[in-house]
Amino acid sequence: MPSSQPKATVTSFPDLSASVGGRIRDLRTQHGISLTALAVATRLGKGTLSELERGQRNPTLDTLFAIATALSVPLGDLLLTESSDLVRGRPHGAHVHGQSIDAELIGRWTESAEVVEVYRMTVFRGRRKSRSHTQGVVESITVVSGEIAVGVSDDPAHLISGQSHTFLADQDHFYEGLVHRSSTVLVMRYPMTPETAGEHGE
């Protein structure tokens, strides 16, 4: 028996709690709900959530599960901060967070003189405006689940699960979640520029 163990209370990483807490806060604000509302939904104490989001707590499994359920995300998503999911070892996986959207790059290649990028994009309730990108950007979005409005301001489309829409994104456009959470796949296509030309050699 290695009796010389100091109790030490290693507390593993203070930043683990902090990172999980930050992720929870991000998800909550993306859903546009207040801390009090989340407390009601999860049947957790308000103060508990406050300290938890600030990384000053070491939450239990039950607590994490209650939060994940209320935020409609799988339990693992609360823990996937940085370290875990880069095990995939791909340069992909870059996350883009934004007003009411959360996108992950899952594929990227070049096609003739164009760059093609595929995102798994989650759209939360609310509207996200997007300025024009590079000249000649074409976006195709397919709704996996949920319901969204999307497209250029003049001619938007209303999409439900299984429907798609393609539009020119080199003008002002928007993504608007019409339910709590919608899952989509976004294909973005734009002309290869000198900078993007040399990237990511096949």
Next chain:
Amino acid sequence: MPSSQPKATVTSFPDLSASVGGRIRDLRTQHGISLTALAVATRLGKGTLSELERGQRNPTLDTLFAIATALSVPLGDLLLTESSDLVRGRPHGAHVHGQSIDAELIGRWTESAEVVEVYRMTVFRGRRKSRSHTQGVVESITVVSGEIAVGVSDDPAHLISGQSHTFLADQDHFYEGLVHRSSTVLVMRYPMTPETAGEHGE
């Protein structure tokens, strides 16, 4: 302590703790190490692990992390019960070759009770028939470049760059390239089955 209060320490699901505990016990025995050895490795109490594996505890994030580290699995893997999320260990780049098509899996996750898979699919000139898959498979295809005909035999669609089509793939369908080479993104969605839910290599 028969707390007659309705608050009752909701404890969400007793089976959640039990399921996570069981998973830990499985992993530990798979590693061929004893409970005492794991206690040393994790710097956790022996009794703590015992009760935890039997589902009589509600472990904290720190505890889970310590165990995951000692067992060399990502943290999320301890929580993968039925509502598994990101399917890892399934490296991207799995290729599917077939008559006149060539598909690469670039994304896969679960959405509610469905599995979503995203493929970068290249369609060459010619026709490829596909038998019905599992019940309830929905496919959405977006053409990035080229020109194809696709869908169920009764009601096919003719697509050019930027267009999409969604159809039920649990019946006979086909992909037909109308030019030398067409680039597409295919989103496939099907109900989660016990096998796809989470497999435990016994």
Next chain:
DNA sequence: CTCCTCTGTTCTGTTTACAGAACGATTATG
């Protein structure tokens, strides 16, 4: 301006997860 409602924070007491020791149950070793 005052009042009101909302935000998120910090405070108290209770419940409980935890470490570590004591326990019993099983299998080796002579």
Next chain:
DNA sequence: CATAATCGTTCTGTAAACAGAACAGAGGAG
């Protein structure tokens, strides 16, 4: 058969996660 390992379980005191109330700041309505 003894007895000595180690296995996993159950016990006991302490630190902390939790619920809920009291608190403080920021807008909004009148």
